[in-house]
Structure formats: structure tokens, C-alpha cells
Amino acid sequence: MRTSKDLYTLIILCCSSLCAFSQSDSSRTLKGVEVKAVHLETLTSRAAMPVTVINRKTLDMMGSRRLDEVMREQTGIAIVNDISAGSRAIGMQLQGFSADYILILIDGQPMIGRNAGNFDLSRITVSDIERIEIVKGASSSLFGSEALGGVVNIITRQHIDAAQGQAIVRYGSQNTQDFTLEGETPFAAKSRTGKIVAADNATIADYNGTLNLSGNFYHTDGYNVNSFLSKGATAPPYDSYSLQGRLRYKLNAKNSLNIAGRWALRNSINESVYSSSQVINTTRDVLHESDVNGAMVWQANLNKGWQLKTQYYLTRYSTTQDVSTGKSTQLNTNDFTQYYHRFEEQVQYVVSNQLSFAGGVGGNLEVMDGNDLKSEYAYLQGDWKVNKQFSTRLGFRYDHADFYGGRLNPSAGLKYSLSKKILLTAAVGTGYKTPDFQKRYQVFTNPQAGYTVLGVEEVATQLAAMQAAGLISEVRPVAKDISAALKPEMAVSYNVGVSYAPVQNIRIDVNGFYNQLHNFINTVQIATRTNFQPVYSYINLDRSFTGGIEAGVSTHVLKGLDMSFGYQLLYAKDRGIMDSIRAGAYPYNKIRNNNTGETRASKVSDYIGLENRSRHMLNLRVFYEYAPWGISATFRANYKSRSGYDDANNNRFLDTYDTFIDAYCLVYASIEKKLCKGHLAVQITADNLMNYTDMLMPGQPGRILMAGLKWRLFKQ
Amino acid sequence: MYKRAQWQWLAAILLLTMACKKDDNNVTKLNYEDGVSTVIYDLAGDTEASVADGVEGKEKRPFRSFYFKLSAKLQSWDSSDAFKQSSNWDLAFTDIYNALVYVNNGSGEGPGKGGAGKGLIIAVDSAYSKVTTAPEEEAFETENLRFAGWDGYPQPYNTGWYFYSLNTHLAVPIKNRTFIIRTADGKYGKLELINVYQGNPPAVTDLFWPAPYFTFRYFVQQDGSHNLKTP
Numbered sequence: 001m002r003t004s005k006d007l008y009t010l011i012i013l014c015c016s017s018l019c020a021f022s023q024s025d026s027s028r029t030l031k032g033v034e035v036k037a038v039h040l041e042t043l044t045s046r047a048a049m050p051v052t053v054i055n056r057k058t059l060d061m062m063g064s065r066r067l068d069e070v071m072r073e074q075t076g077i078a079i080v081n082d083i084s085a086g087s088r089a090i091g092m093q094l095q096g097f098s099a100d101y102i103l104i105l106i107d108g109q110p111m112i113g114r115n116a117g118n119f120d121l122s123r124i125t126v127s128d129i130e131r132i133e134i135v136k137g138a139s140s141s142l143f144g145s146e147a148l149g150g151v152v153n154i155i156t157r158q159h160i161d162a163a164q165g166q167a168i169v170r171y172g173s174q175n176t177q178d179f180t181l182e183g184e185t186p187f188a189a190k191s192r193t194g195k196i197v198a199a200d201n202a203t204i205a206d207y208n209g210t211l212n213l214s215g216n217f218y219h220t221d222g223y224n225v226n227s228f229l230s231k232g233a234t235a236p237p238y239d240s241y242s243l244q245g246r247l248r249y250k251l252n253a254k255n256s257l258n259i260a261g262r263w264a265l266r267n268s269i270n271e272s273v274y275s276s277s278q279v280i281n282t283t284r285d286v287l288h289e290s291d292v293n294g295a296m297v298w299q300a301n302l303n304k305g306w307q308l309k310t311q312y313y314l315t316r317y318s319t320t321q322d323v324s325t326g327k328s329t330q331l332n333t334n335d336f337t338q339y340y341h342r343f344e345e346q347v348q349y350v351v352s353n354q355l356s357f358a359g360g361v362g363g364n365l366e367v368m369d370g371n372d373l374k375s376e377y378a379y380l381q382g383d384w385k386v387n388k389q390f391s392t393r394l395g396f397r398y399d400h401a402d403f404y405g406g407r408l409n410p411s412a413g414l415k416y417s418l419s420k421k422i423l424l425t426a427a428v429g430t431g432y433k434t435p436d437f438q439k440r441y442q443v444f445t446n447p448q449a450g451y452t453v454l455g456v457e458e459v460a461t462q463l464a465a466m467q468a469a470g471l472i473s474e475v476r477p478v479a480k481d482i483s484a485a486l487k488p489e490m491a492v493s494y495n496v497g498v499s500y501a502p503v504q505n506i507r508i509d510v511n512g513f514y515n516q517l518h519n520f521i522n523t524v525q526i527a528t529r530t531n532f533q534p535v536y537s538y539i540n541l542d543r544s545f546t547g548g549i550e551a552g553v554s555t556h557v558l559k560g561l562d563m564s565f566g567y568q569l570l571y572a573k574d575r576g577i578m579d580s581i582r583a584g585a586y587p588y589n590k591i592r593n594n595n596t597g598e599t600r601a602s603k604v605s606d607y608i609g610l611e612n613r614s615r616h617m618l619n620l621r622v623f624y625e626y627a628p629w630g631i632s633a634t635f636r637a638n639y640k641s642r643s644g645y646d647d648a649n650n651n652r653f654l655d656t657y658d659t660f661i662d663a664y665c666l667v668y669a670s671i672e673k674k675l676c677k678g679h680l681a682v683q684i685t686a687d688n689l690m691n692y693t694d695m696l697m698p699g700q701p702g703r704i705l706m707a708g709l710k711w712r713l714f715k716q
Numbered sequence: 717m718y719k720r721a722q723w724q725w726l727a728a729i730l731l732l733t734m735a736c737k738k739d740d741n742n743v744t745k746l747n748y749e750d751g752v753s754t755v756i757y758d759l760a761g762d763t764e765a766s767v768a769d770g771v772e773g774k775e776k777r778p779f780r781s782f783y784f785k786l787s788a789k790l791q792s793w794d795s796s797d798a799f800k801q802s803s804n805w806d807l808a809f810t811d812i813y814n815a816l817v818y819v820n821n822g823s824g825e826g827p828g829k830g831g832a833g834k835g836l837i838i839a840v841d842s843a844y845s846k847v848t849t850a851p852e853e854e855a856f857e858t859e860n861l862r863f864a865g866w867d868g869y870p871q872p873y874n875t876g877w878y879f880y881s882l883n884t885h886l887a888v889p890i891k892n893r894t895f896i897i898r899t900a901d902g903k904y905g906k907l908e909l910i911n912v913y914q915g916n917p918p919a920v921t922d923l924f925w926p927a928p929y930f931t932f933r934y935f936v937q938q939d940g941s942h943n944l945k946t947p
Contacts (some may be wrong), residue, residue, distance in 0.1 A: 083884040086923045224921070234922075274926050276915035277758045281926035323924055451885070491909045523882070528870065533812060586872050597841030597892040611883055645919060648888055650867050650879040659919050698921045 012437060044706040047426045050511060052134040059126050061623055061634050063685035064671045065170065065178045065218060067129075067154070068092070068121035073638055073668065075566030075619055076136060076550055079701045080612045082118050086238060086334075087270070088321065090699045091118030095136045095513060096546030096572035096613050097149025101433065101491070105153040107260060108297055110144060110182075113317030114342050116438075123291065124264060127168065127180040127658065128244050129216040130157045136550075137493035138411075138431030138514055145397050147408040148431040148491035148517065156244060156260065160184045160210040164714035167225050172706030174221040182214035188249070192578060209249040216242045223701035224309075225693040232272030234698035235268065236285065239264045256302045264291040267392060282325060289319040291473075305350035309360075313342040339367040354385045363695065368437050372548040374435075375401040389417045395429075404434045404488055416667040423499040425511075434488045439538045452535045453523065456486045459537050463527060466535070472527050478539070479526035487540045490518045514547040522576075546572040559702075560625040569619040577653045581607060594657045608644060608654045615665075616641040630674030630681075639665040645696050661696045681710040746829035748910070750845065750947045753935040758914055759784075759791060761814030761928035781810040781827065786899060786936050800833030803900040807907075813928040815878060815887065815912050820900035824862055828900070837907075839875040844933070847894045850904035850942040856896075861912045864909065877909040885928070886920045887912050889923040896944070897934075899926055905936035907945045 028685035040647045054070060064070045071092055072079040082099075084088035091099025091114075100117035103110060133153040143151055163185035170178040200344040218240040222233030227441070243266035250256040266285040273280060297311040318337040344362030351357070359380040381395035393413040400406040411429030418424055441455040443462055454462050461484045462479040466472050497511035519540040548571055580588040581604050591602040609615075618639040627633040642663045644654040670685040684707050691703035748755045750936040762780045783792045783805035792805060799805075801822065808818040808827040819835030820828040828835065838846050850856065867876035867890055878889045895907040914918050914929040935946050 081921075083921060083923060111946075228917055272922070274914050276929075279758045279760065279914055279926075279929060281763075283913060283922075283924050283926070285924075295789070325926075352743075427808050451880075581778070588866055592841070592890075594891040599841065599844065616819055646881050646886070646888065647879075650890065652882060696919060 007125060008133040020391075020698070038116060049137050050425065050431065050497060050509075052136075054134075056130050058623070059132075061625075061632055061670060061672065062636070062668070063170075063595070063672070063683050063706065064126055064705075065134075065176075065689075067124040067126055069687065070126055070132065071121055071152070073619065073636055074134065076551065076568040076617060077134075078612070078614065078640065078643075079121070079699065080615070081256070081697065082116060085116035085118065086323065086497045087234065087285065088120070088268075089115045089118045089122050090122075092121055092152070093612065094134075094150040095515060095548070095550075095568075096570050096610065097515065097560075099677045101147065101149035101431075101489075103144050103147035103151045105143060105151060106141065106262065106293055107156055107295065108153060109313040109315070109342065110340065110543045111291075111293065112315055112536075114161060114320065114337050115321075115334065117436075118556040122238075123240070123264060123289070124154065125178075125180070125216040125218060125240070125264075127178075127211075127216045127241050128157050128182060129154055130159070137495055137513060138409075140493040143400050145407070145431045146433040147516070148433055148489065148493075150640075152292070156262075157182075157184065157212050157214070159214055160186055162186065162715055164712065166713065167711045170706050170708035171706045174223055174443065174701070175219065175405045176216070176221070176706060177219040178706075178708070179217045180214065181216075184210065184212035186210045192203050194410075194505065201481050209247070211248075213245075214244050215599060216240075223693075223704075225698060225700070225702065226695055228274055228276065230273045230275040230280075232283075232402060233270055235306065235701050236268050236270040236287070236537040238266050238268035238287070240264065248432075256299050258295075258299065260293075260295045262291070262293040265289070266291075283323070284325070285325060285431040287319065287322075288493065292316045305356075307348040307350075308504070309344075309345050309346040309348070309624070312340075313340075313344075317346045325425075336369050338364075338369075341365040351442050352436060356383045357381065371437055371441060373402060375399060377563075381407045383458040399432060401434045407432045407488070425495070425499070427493075427495045429493050431491045432488050433494070434491075435486045435538070439486060440520060451533045452529065454526075454537045456482055456538055463535070464586060466529075471529055473530045474528040474537070476526055476528075477634060479537075480522055482524075482526055482537045482539060485643075486521065486538055487519045489521055489540075492516045492518075507552075507554050509550075509552045509554075511550045512548075513550065517544045517546075520544050520574075520576075529561045541576055545575065546570065546613075560627060562621075562623040564621050566617075566619045570613055570617070571616055572613045573607065574610060574653075577607055578604050581653070587651045588653055590651055592651070592657065593657050594649050602651065602653075602655070606653075606655045608656070608658075610652055611644040611646065612661075614640040614643045631672070632674075633671040634669065639663070659696070661694060664692055664694065666690070666692055666700075679712050679714075681712070683708040683710065719781040746912055747906075748931075748933050752946045753844075753933045754789060755785070755931075755933040756789065757916070757931050758801045759861065759932075761809055761912075761930060763926070763928065768797050779810070779812055779814055782814060783808050783827075789829075797830075801833075803832055806835060806899045808899070809928075809930065813887065813912055814930070815928060816831070816863055817877070817909065818898055821862065824860075826862055833900040834898055834902040835900055837862065837864060838888055838896050839864065840894050842894055843892045843894065844894045844906065845946055847896065847906050848943070848945045850896050850898075850902045850906075850937075850944055853944075860947060869888065878912065884920070885923065886925075888920075899936060901939065903936050903940060904942055904944065905933040905934055906946075907930060 021338045059070060068079050078093045078097055079090060080093055080661040082091060088496045093099065094102050099119055104119050106425045136150040138148045143670045150682045165183040168180040172438040178534045186209065188208040190206045190208060207244045220237055221320045222237035223235040224233045226234050244262045245258045248256065248258045270285045295311060295313045297309060300308040302308060316339050321334040342362060342364050344360055346360035348358045349356065363376045377397060377399045379395065381399040381546055383393050385391040395411045398406060399408045409430045411433055413427040414425065416424045439455055440457045443454055443458050445452045463479065495511060497509060500508045517559050520543060521538050522541040523536040524539040525534040526537045529535060548569040550568045552564060552566045556562050577588060581602050589602055590599050591606050592599040620637045622635045642660045642662065645661050667689040668687050669689055670683060672681055672683040687704040688702055693700065746885060761782060765779045780793065781795060784807045785804055786806045806820055810818060810827060811817045818826045819837045820833030820892055821835040822828050822831040824834045836856050838856060838861060861875055865876045867879045868874060869905040877893060878887045883886050889911050897905050897907050899905060910916055910931040914930045916931040935944060937943055
């Protein structure tokens with residue numbers, strides 16, 4: 001059988017490959033030709049707004065191990081700790097939008113499992129990522145309108161045309177270990193040799209099927225930036241295991257099948273010891289989480305430009321987290337299991353080179369600890385190249401949730417080439433996010449601070465029960481307004497850009513963006529407990545906005561040398577706070593100078609903006625590759641201006657007398673040398689080379705030096 | 717032109733690298749010792765209590781109050797009426813996280829009710845060392861806060877020494893706020909409540925940072941005068 005023979009070939013290659021094995025071949029990177037039958041679920045083909053793409057080569061050269069490491073180096077992105085949700089709550093912020101509003105996709109399907117809205121990207125290894133796409137703003141409506149702030153799409157390895165394997169071993173600071181084993185092969189050749197000769201005399205693969213398998217193990221001891229800890233880490237230590245597989249098979253000329261699966265497991269034990277003046281306290285934080293994703297796609301190419309895609313996706317996320325003190329007192333537990341099923345039917349119709357349509361209908365079923373939430377959706381997108389200069393994209397998505405009814409979200413994008421050098425773009429889109437389970441059903445009392453949070457559906461019964469038990473001293477008038485009719489949050493995003501290429505190989509991009517968030521769900525105090533502590537629930541209150549400018553310059557002036565520069569200017573503010581300051585409402589009406597103790601009336605101009613957002617972000621990257629020597633190197637620097645950490649003068653808004661995270665700059669470098677005709681590579685990477693740390697950024701590790709060995713096995 | 721662009725890039729890189737120096741980790745440990753005042757570090761409150769109900773494996777109960785005698789630097793957990801009505805304490809650390817601090821006053825509502833305590837407390841928005849005199853009796857009585865806890869809570873006029881941040885859900889002490897007190901036996905003094913978290917960190921970065929561990933300093937004028945000068 002052909003299949004097994006190819007697998008044998010792969011296994012033999014894996015076992016017996018030596019440097020001497022290789023023969024001369026000029027290509028040093030993995031060649032790839034897409035199995036034509038399968039259309040990729042890419043953002044590039046689905047978003048009205050500009051898409052940032054990070055490709056495999058960039059990832060390889062950077063030498064990053066986990067997804068959070070890659071993302072924190074991107075313009076306009078920050079990885080921030082959510083202090084109020086515990087030391088493990090860390091999420092990605094995009095254009096000033098917090099992690100709640102950023103959708104993380106794997107091959108176009110949503111990933112789940114969040115900690116108070118935060119998706120910890122360090123769950124994901126970059127080892128089998130082929131490319132990462134980032135769309136900012138509420139525009140990628142076809143992938144899910146709940147992505148008010150943006151979408152990150154992780155595309156796993158797709159291009160397979162020859163049997164090859166790869167083993168990567170990395171070791172470095174903080175006992176960091178990263179092992180990857182990857183193998184892939186095409187199978188079931190159409191012709192006897194498995195190759196056909198294309199028109200330009202190059203041989204390309206022609207197989208009916210491809211298979212890719214990869215496994216990764218990662219360990220870190222974590223990193224501590226808190227000098228008050230004598231033991232333990234502020235970026236927790238963990239072990240992570242992941243396995244990933246993908247099978248594609250062309251059933252016949254028109255039908256193909258694609259099956260993909262991913263399984264990941266993470267265990268982490270973080271024992272923190274606080275010691276000061278003979279007082280010793282131990283906190284033990286244990287986390288187990290697992291993650292399963294499975295997708296099955298059947299694609300049928302019908303006649304005359306019609307294509308039909310039927311897909312089923314299932315993901316399960318389960319976590320148990322326990323925080324206890326040395327006296328075995330439990331401080332916090334966070335255990336849940338979440339299932340998400342999606343079934344979707346998609347139709348694509350290519351009318352002509354100028355006009356194409358894509359549409360689909362689907363249903364989601366989300367099950368979490370006995371509660372289930374059904375939703376349905378439909379979308380339609382049209383792409384029209386009006387002429388050589390002008391193209392447009394128009395999309396609609398309709399979402400319907402069991403409880404919240406339906407909503408239509410449009411998005412539109414325009415591109416106009418003013419000249420060969422100047423391209424103008426404009427996009428607008430809306431997004432919509434229904435309140436999650438927590439906001440509807442949770443009943444939670446924080447054991448540390450003592451406040452209680454009630455989901456809107458629980459308010460009436462729980463408050464009555466607490467009152468009956470004599471736990472409530474005061475119920476506020478606003479409690480009557482809390483109803484199950486919590487409205488979904490809604491965002492409108494605008495983006496206008498110009499791309500200018502003054503000379504060949506130099507490009508300047510400038511984009512202005514503005515995102516407005518309506519019906520923002522905020523906590524509100526509805527009652528006071530007899531112990532003086534507040535009882536909170538949720539209400540649609542303030543309107544926030546984020547707006548600014550993103551600019552980039554990329555140059556490719558010398559062969560092998562790529563240099564780029566990125567900048568983001570960001571204003572992120574809460575209009576509710578601005579209104580309160582204007583109206584002179586307590587406690588927003590005053591501003592206390594903490595250096596002198598003096599208090600004066602506040603002005604709107606005293607308000608700096610939302611916490612944890614830097615006004616200026618800058619990055620600089622130099623990537624260099626000298627092919628004759630097989631040497632490549634990168635140098636990257638990331639600057640973020642100061643950002644607010646927390647209120648320090650009790651007026652509930654960020655002003656100049658509050659606590660700030662200082663401006664900082666992180667430097668990264670890497671160097672790689674390929675040996676043995678590309679079969680072997682040695683890489684040294686330095687993350688945070690200058691070892692900059694700040695206690696107020698618990699999740700940002702100091703200097704991590706790593707040495708890695710990559711062994712690639714491929715037929716010449 | 718390309719050559720020049722390269723040099724510009726190189727210069728930019730060099731500048732950036734030099735700008736990225738190592739930080740002092742944002743931790744500045746202040747020195748509170750002035751040679752005259754008493755500084756108490758990490759005085760443990762009721763660290764076993766929980767305010768939550770329904771948390772598995774933990775019994776919920778209110779925080780036990782403790783009492784502190786300034787002159788003797790003595791902490792007492794005796795909550796008998798006889799003790800509370802005595803002059804053997806000046807400050808009572810009560811309620812949630814023991815952070816609601818009462819003075820020992822026999823006439824008003826509070827732990828010292830019905831006793832002989834003459835305690836008063838007022839707030840001054842000024843640095844500790846800059847508070848040099850206690851006000852006259854009359855002003856002291858009218859400005860009396862009775863207790864200092866959560867600033868602006870339960871009412872905006874309740875001046876306190878810390879507040880809860882709704883952003884991080886942590887207690888944040890208010891800097892440069894000094895309390896002028898009268899002790900149980902009628903002596904004048906000043907008090908700075910510095911922190912409720914272990915080790916007195918400049919900012920708390922962990923929701924589970926051990927608490928309550930009190931850091932505070934005080935000075936009591938033993939000659940009975942209103943002079944509160946400290947270096």
C-alpha cells in the first residue's frame with residue numbers, strides 16, 4: 001500500500017538521518033505546495049480591515065516558544081496581567097481592547113477557556129504554527145461578531161509536499177525546556193512517482209493526501225519579579241504537553257476531507273513564600289488544564305465556480321485551579337469544564353475574476369457546568385474588484401442567541417490605488433457580544449476582599465436569600481434595575497489607512513483607527529453586606545472608546561536584510577468617567593495630590609484613560625539572513641510608554657497622582673547557523689536581553705537565554 | 717541613499733539599546749524610622765478569618781478584633797467588656813481585615829463604649845513629619861472621626877486611611893494622610909497607618925498577598941502638651 005510505504009519512508013528518515021545523508025540542494029527552507037483542493041480559512045480572505053501576518057520564517061528566526069512571546073512583540077499589542085482575577089489571569093490587549101473582546105481562532109475555529117475573560121496565550125506552542133494573522137477592530141464579522149476588539153487566527157501547518165521530519169531541542173534560563181517532534185508526509189500519489197512536471201519544468205507534488213503529526217513538551221520554572229517573595233514565581237512555572245495532527249485526503253476530483261485534532265495539557269504548581277520581619281506565609285497555587293480541539297471539514301467543488309464546505313468543530317476546555325495557604329486554608333477555586341460545538345455549512349461562488357461571494361449558516365452549542373447556550377448564525381460576503389484601481393468587500397453576519405435574540409452586523413472595506421505608489425484603504429465594521437455565563441449566573445464571594453458578585457439572573461433570588469439570612473444592611477435603588485435584560489455589548493470600528501511606497505522595497509503604512517464600545521457591561525454595587533462589603537452585579541453603563549494611529553515603515557534595502565519600524569498612538573477612555581467628572585459626581589469630583597495631601601476639584605483633562613494602556617508603543621526589528629553562510633540573525637526592540645496600574649487617590653479614575661508602570665523597553669536578539677546543508681541548525685536566542693523587570697508587571701519575565709538545536713530530515 | 721538609511725537604522729538601534737537599561741524593579745523601600753516615633757512592622761491581625769461564605773474547606777467567620785496599647789506596644793485579643801472598657805488599649809483594629817481602626821472612647825459608639833477612654837481621632841492631609849501640633853480641645857472634638865477605615869465609606873464624609881480599588885480589588889493605603897489622636901488616657905499623638913499587606917509593598921501585585929499585617933508608626937507626646945514635632 002502506498003500510504004504505509006510513505007510512512008515507512010518517513011520513519012526511516014527519522015531514524016537514520018545524518019549530516020552526510022544529505023545531498024546538494026539549494027533550498028534550505030521547507031518547500032511547500034498547497035494541496036489545492038482545500039481552501040484555507042484565512043483572515044486575509046475574510047476581513048475588511050488590514051491584516052497583520054506573521055509567517056513561519058519570522059517565527060523560526062525569532063526562536064519564540066509560546067504564542068504570548070510572539071504576540072507581545074507586535075505593534076499595538078500588550079500582554080497584561082489582570083490583577084483582580086489572580087496571578088494566573090493574563091491576557092492580550094489589542095488597540096486598547098482588553099482580552100475579553102479578542103477572539104482566538106485555530107484554523108478559523110474559536111478557542112475557549114478563559115480566566116475572567118483572559119485567554120492565556122502561553123497555553124499554545126508555536127511549534128506547529130505556519131502563520132499567525134491578526135485583525136484589529138470589529139471587522140472580521142464572518143469569524144464571529146463577538147470579536148469586538150479583534151481576531152487572532154493561528155494557522156497550523158498546511159503546506160506539505162514531501163515526507164519530512166523535524167526535531168527541535170531547546171534549553172535555557174529558568175530551566176526552560178522545549179522539545180518538538182514533527183513529521184509529515186504526502187501519501188496516495190496520483191502518478192507513479194508522486195510528482196508531475198509543471199509548465200515551468202519544476203516538479204511539484206501531486207498527491208491525494210497529506211498527513212502531519214507533531215508533539216511538543218515545554219517546561220519553565222517561571223520567573224519572579226517580586227522582591228517580597230523568597231520563593232515562588234510571578235510568572236508561574238508550568239509543564240505543557242501538546243499533540244497535533246492533521247489529515248487531508250482528496251476523495252475524488254471534486255471532494256476532499258480534512259480532519260484536524262489538537263490536544264494540550266498544562267500542569268502548574270506555584271508555591272509562593274512571602275517572608276518579611278519573621279513572618280512567613282506560603283501560598284500554593286495548583287492548576288491543571290486541558291484543551292481539546294477537533295475539526296472535520298468536507299469540501300466539495302461543484303460546477304462553475306461553486307464550492308461547498310461542510311464542517312463540524314468541537315472543543316473542550318477543562319480547568320481546576322486551587323489556591324491555598326500553608327495552613328491549608330483554601331483561598332480560591334476556579335473549576336469548570338466547557339464544551340463548544342459548531343456546525344457550519346459554507347458556500348463559495350466565484351462568479352468571475354472580479355466578483356466572488358462566500359456565505360454560510362451555522363449553529364453553536366456551548367455547554368458549561370450544566371448550563372447550555374445555543375446560538376445560530378449566518379453570513380454573507382461579497383468581493384468586487386470594480387476596476388484595476390478600486391476594490392470593495394462587503395459582509396454581513398447575523399447572530400441569534402437563545403436569550404438575546406438576533407442581530408445583524410455589517411462590515412465593509414474599500415481599497416483604492418491612487419497610483420502605483422499609493423494605496424488608500426477604508427473599513428468600517430460592527431461587532432456584538434452577548435453576556436457570558438458568568439455575567440448571567442455566577443454567585444461569587446471573594447474570600448480575600450469579601451465582596452460578592454451576582455450574575456444578573458441570580459440577583460433577585462440570591463439577594464432575597466441574603467436578606468433573609470441577615471447578611472444585607474442596605475439595598476441600593478439600582479438593584480431594581482438589574483434584570484435579566486442585560487444588553488449585549490456592541491462595538492463600531494472605523495479604520496482609514498494609506499500605504500505609500502516611495503521607492504521599491506520601502507513601504508510606509510499609516511492607519512487611523514477608532515473603536516466605540518456601546519452598552520459596555522460594568523459592575524455596579526447593588527447592595528451592602530452587614531460586613532461593610534459591597535454586593536455587585538452587572539449593568540450596561542459606560543461607553544468606552546479606543547482610538548489612535550498605527551504607523552509602520554518596512555524596508556528591504558539589501559538582499560537578506562529586512563528592517564521595520566512600528567508605532568501605535570493610543571487613546572482609550574471611558575466616557576462614563578468623563579461624564580461623571582463633568583457632572584461633579586462623587587468620588588470623581590476630586591483629585592488628591594498624594595505627594596502633598598492637597599485635594600482639589602477634578603477636571604475632565606485630569607483623566608488619563610483606561611488602566612494598563614500605554615499611549616505610545618514603538619518597535620523596531622532587524623532581520624538579517626546571509627544565505628551563503630547559512631546565518632541568520634534578528635534584533636528587536638520594543639518600547640512602551642508608561643501605563644496606569646491602579647488608582648492611588650480614591651477617585652476611581654486614572655490621574656497623574658496614581659500608580660503607574662514606568663515606560664520600558666525590551667530588547668530581543670537571536671542568531672542561527674544552518675549546518676549540513678540545512679539539516680541541522682543551531683540557534684541562540686535572548687529574550688529581554690537587558691533583563692528589565694518591574695514588580696508591577698508580574699507576568700513579564702526577565703532575561704531568558706536559550707540554546708536550540710534543530711534537526712530537519714527531508715529528501716533532497 | 718540606501719547606505720544612509722542603513723546608518724540611520726543602526727543609530728536608532730544603538731540608541732534604543734542604550735535606553736533600555738535595567739530598572740530598580742520599581743521597589744523603593746521607605747525608611748520610617750525617625751528616632752523618635754515608634755514603627756510597628758507586620759503586626760499580624762486575624763489572618764485565619766475569611767469573609768466569604770460558600771468557599772469549600774473554609775469556615776466563614778467575622779474577623780476577631782484586636783487591641784493595641786501604644787505606649788507598651790502591646791497587642792491584645794481580649795474582647796471581654798471589662799478589657800474593652802479599660803484604658804489598656806488605645807487603638808482597636810476591627811472588622812474586615814482588622815482595617816477599621818477605632819480609638820478608645822467611652823462616650824461614643826465603638827468598642828470602648830461605656831468605658832473611661834478619652835480617645836479622639838482626626839485626619840490631616842499632610843506628611844507625617846509635617847504634622848507638628850495637635851489642635852485645641854474644641855476643634856478636636858468637633859472634627860472627631862471616631863474611627864478610620866475605608867476612605868469615603870460607608871459615607872463620603874468618613875475619612876479613612878485606605879480604600880478598595882474597584883480595578884484590582886485590593887486595599888490601597890492613602891499616602892501622606894496622618895491621624896492626630898488622643899489616647900485612652902488623654903495624651904496627644906499622631907499616627908500613620910501605612911499598610912495592611914505583609915512587608916508593606918509599594919504596590920500589591922497579587923490578589924492573594926498575605927493580609928492583614930499592619931505596618932504603622934506613631935508618636936505620643938508624653939508631657940501632655942500638643943507638641944507633636946518629630947524629625
